[in-house]
Amino acid sequence: MEAELAEPRGECILILPYPDTKHDLFLNKEMRMLVKSSNYRVVEEFRLRINNPKYLLSPSRLIELKSIVEKLADVFIIVGAHLSAKQHINLEKKLECLIIDKFELVLEIFALRAMTEEAKIQIQLAQLKYEGPRERLRLMDRLSVEGAWHTERAGFWGTGENPLHEFDAGAKKREAHLKGKLADLKQKRIDRRLNRKRHHHDSVYVSIVGYTSAGKSTLLNALTNTDASSVSPRLFETLDTRIRSFKLEDLKIFVTDTVGFIEDLPTFLIDSFRSTLEESIAADIILIVIDGSESSLDLIVQKLNVTVNTVNEIMPQNNRILVLNKIDLLSSEQLDKRENLLKKHFPEYEVVSVSAEKNVQPVIRAIEKFRPPKKYLLKYNPNHVFRSFCHEFTTVEEESFEGQWSMTFSIRKPTYGLEAIKRKGEALNVTFEVREV
Secondary structure: OOOOOOOOOEEEEEEEEOOOOHHHHHHHHHHHHHHHHOOEEEEEEEEEOOOEOOOEOOHHHHHHHHHHHHHOOOEEEEEOOOOOHHHHHHHHHHHOOOEEEHHHHHHHHHHHHOOOHHHHHHHHHHHHHHHHHHHHHHHHHHHOOOOHHHHOOOOOOOOOOOHHHHHHHHHHHHHHHHHHHHHHHHHHHHHHHHHHHHHOOOOEEEEEEEEOOOOHHHHHHHHHOOOOOOOOOOOOOOOOOEEEEEEEOOEEEEEEEOOOEOOOOOHHHHHHOHHHHHHHHOOOEEEEEEEOOOOOHHHHHHHHHHHHHHHHHHOOOOEEEEEEEOHHHOOHHHHHHHHHHHHHHOOOOEEEEOEOOOEOHHHHHHHHOOOOOEEEEEEEOOOHHHHHHHHHHOEEEEEEEOOOEEEEEEEOOHHHHHHHHHHHHHHOOOOEEEEEO
16 A cells, blocks of 8 residues: 655645535535545635636636735645636636646546556556647747747748647657557457456456445455455545456456546546456446445435446446445444435346445355356256256256256356255265266
8 A cells, every 4th residue: 555645745725616506515525535635735725606717716816816825835726626728827827826627636646546557658648638738838828829839830941840830749649659558558458358268267257346435445355355455545546457356166256446436537537547447347247336324315326327427438238236335334224225225226236235344245145146157967867856956956958858867957056056966866866977068
């Protein structure tokens, strides 16, 4: 686990949109958590009406902020909303300090937490897409809109290559380079996945997804009995895809954990992480983890909708189970309300309630239902009791009689099921042979 930094990384003024609805209150609370996860110390917080298309804020608020910035040394401003490239540059020029908006803060957190080469390249690509328009505007300001960049031309009669053209060409070249490296890493990951499936073709692949801080890493650690995934209340503690496995009787189960979601993630960020998310979502079963300890039922549904919509964007077809986590923090009445709410809004999904830290058996039982059945051919001398027993404890797919019974059946628990059939045949003195087909 990454060690918590003892000292704040910097001091900031936090600007949040004025909350007119419960949804706005939730977004503001989430923004404060993002700032905390970044280890910045908030020295002033403002909730302001965002009503100025040029500067985002009203002229009077700009003057007030400017005076505060001048009084405080080395302070910068974090805005809890998305700024357009033009608004971002306008605010920087007006307030003469560093401005960070919500998306840039998310990118910064991702950059701090990324561990694998692929995650780092994904972050670089997302930062390039985000920072590109802003750097271009800064370059235009330096050259002056009416000055050098406007008059320079390439070619024999020109004064040289247009700096903006050089900037655009360089950005395209960097983007192509990063995408090429990601494509190579994606292919290697696909090869590894195919290799796993080739060697473990009868295994089950489970993916854990959910809103950030829902308890996905805790669930992975509990299922696989490891501490492979870092666990922390910080947002986006996990960025890199982690694959671990555990045995369920004779069945090997691979479990994948990856980055959590938040509302209003920028498209370019989802695109950058698409290949990683595809690895997670290309599974037999998806466990969608929900934080059951949320105070508001509306908030639970809201976060779940964000997760389901993001998953649907990437891979719409999977077996899905809703895992209501942290139920040890709930009363029985609260738990009933949450279970009924999930069944009402998502009737197509199975709902499982667990405490990932204390008991994950309900999740294991739910996974077990998707255990791929194995087929066997059973030949035995006529015995009606033995035949009835086989029909009761297996799924008989084909049956014929030619001097002796021949039965093709499938069974989900061969370790125990076959032993039961063998014991029954021996107890009844039935001559039989059984083999996998």
